[in-house]
Amino acid sequence: MAMKLATWNVNSLNVRLPHVLDWLSDNQPDVLCLQETKQEDSKFPYAVLKEAGYEAAHIGQKTYNGVAILSRHPLSGIQHNMPNFIDDQQRVIAATIAGVRIICAYIPNGQALDSDKYKYKMRWLSALNAWLKTELILHPQLMLLGDYNIAPEDRDCHDPAAWVGQILVSPAERLAFQALLDLGLHDSFRLFDQAEKSFSWWDYRMMGFRRNFGMRIDHILVSDALKSTCITARIDKTPRKLERPSDHTPVVLEVA
């Protein structure tokens, strides 16, 4: 079934709901995965999204994290969090839509290479890899959409030399990303020709967006079974130009 899917870290759905509604209206995606909703489920705007034509599954918490899947088609088999990883941070939600297993993930940032948060990030990635191995057996048609907090290659970073030794680009993080690909997943963005210096996140500070000082850290990975169905993949910078934008912008994939 032909579908348009997207992922977007909104940095507070409470603040960004108008942007999300406008983007849904303008782009009419079948599925939109959100990260950093930063709200408890009781505050999640199910009714407003329903009016816009979208069912939703959400798991959130106050202040931090929170993930959601919005869909114009029915969601089934909704799962909160990874079954093999006890986590008090709400970072994973999964559902089956039109026969495709959709996993929406907000991978930890890691803060700094010598931080406990970095250790948590690496444990988290290891658990994700183990879980996906079993999910791919159950669901050969699978997509992993989200904020990975990893720039897979130097070309995904505006200034690789300046970022040496920092998070998002470290060899260990990139190996963990490669280990996901080794499961039989593909970076859908790179299946197509793309402009140089294509990024999905820009720092709010130092006029990062205007100077295109960004990183490509939001990704849509697709399983082997879906690879040949991919038609287009792109980054939509339009919402990043709005007033009071999220620091991330949507990444979009269309499949046949």
Add this chain to the structure above:
DNA sequence: ATGGCTTATTGTATAAGA
């Protein structure tokens, strides 16, 4: 140059993001 913005919090400074 270890900051620069932005968000949320029983806030008026702090933590976290990336």
